[in-house]
Amino acid sequence: MSVDTNPPASGARVPWSEVHPGARAAIEDLLGAPVTEAVTQLGGFSPAAAVRLRAANGSRAFVKAVGPEPNPDSVRIYRAEARIAAALPGSVPAPRLLSTFEVDGWVVLAFEDIEGRHPAMPWRRDELDLVIEAVGRMSTQLTPSPVDAPPIAEVFGPSFRGWHDLRGEDTAGLDPWALRHLDELAGLESGWAEAAAGDTLVHGDVRADNVLLAGDRVHVVDWPWACVGAAWFDLVAMLPSVGMQGGPPPHELFTDPDPRVTKVVAAFTGYLVRHGRLPDPPGLPTVRAFQRAQGVVALEWLKQRTGWA
Structure with missing residues (x-):
């Protein structure tokens, strides 16, 4: 592919x-x-x-x-x-x-109309550090969740089963490592919901295009996927897009070896890889290409976190 x-x-x-x-x-x-x-x-x-x-x-x-x-x-x-x-x-x-x-x-x-701009692409390290700090601060502010929002398993559950679904689909062109470990990956992702549970209101879709910079202030926009889960979820889900858009690879920005994070990385990667192989949805001609590119970065991170040969 x-x-x-x-x-x-x-x-x-x-x-x-x-x-x-x-x-x-x-x-x-x-x-x-x-x-x-x-x-x-x-x-x-x-x-x-x-x-x-x-x-x-x-x-x-x-x-x-x-x-x-x-x-x-x-x-x-x-x-x-x-x-x-x-x-x-x-x-x-x-x-x-x-x-x-x-x-x-x-x-x-x-x-309200914010006088701001999206981060520069490729990522500049000073702007990336500013956004990462803001995401961490936001997660602290939103713990416990001040909003009645659905649990993370309800919002992402239908999508975070990519490796499971791929076992019953045409896998032509799938990364050889992923194909070799497909059953293991399906088992690993199956524990993601319990791993990602928490009491923080998470945005669920933090990326450069959902961030506005106004001087040293960071504004996070577009909240339709907001849900209640682990405080670290937003940062973990953001990092594949950072690596894809010229920033450091995820393993350099997130070093915690917590196995719960690995389960979530597995589920998110499976989502990106499988959905990137699907036809474009009506009216969304670029989303699959974006998912495919994120999936490449996420898969390398998953290989590094699992240590599987």
Whole structure:
């Protein structure tokens, strides 16, 4: 199988002019004046609008809006994000939710507009250290979870069985080491849910495109996968993308040999490897390439953590 090198974390964005007119009118009511500037933000995978808006009176907002086509699952994801964003305490380094509503199957979320940027790619070590420190601080602040969120096993359970599923699928092109240890990997990943249990509210999807830097402040955006689990989960799940995007390999940034972490790395790697082999979902033409590239880094980390020949 060919490997995609540093594929972009971006999808097929919907321009503001194509958002449901009722949603656009409601946002202008929220801003108090007609929108005069709409700048689409390219990061992220969902086939939705993601725009920084400025109104004639100078008020601003960052608005995400998604309709039932072409990927109806995106509507469910945005509803989940709306529930979490509305409940996040002000101490969390996340943009404040201004409003959320639905119009004819469209889900709309309006946030405060953060004057920030995504980390530079490839990763700069100073920015990476800043983000890692912020993720650790956020995990401490969110323990115990201040939000009624589902347990981590419920959110990721259907996906974190990649090695198990691969045992019954065509494995042509699969990494020889993974193929040789497929049964062992399926057994290792089976213990991930118990290993990842905890009482911390975790973001569940920390990557460069879900981070904004504003000077020395770090803002973590896009919370639809938030759940309750182990405090270290966000850092562990972030590291394959860091290595894929020019940062240090995961084993240099996370040295704890805790076997619980190894079980989670196994499950996350199996998810990335298997899903990277699937067809592109409707409206998400780049997500599989991104998963494949992360999977290469994660698999090397898994080999290192298991020590299997």
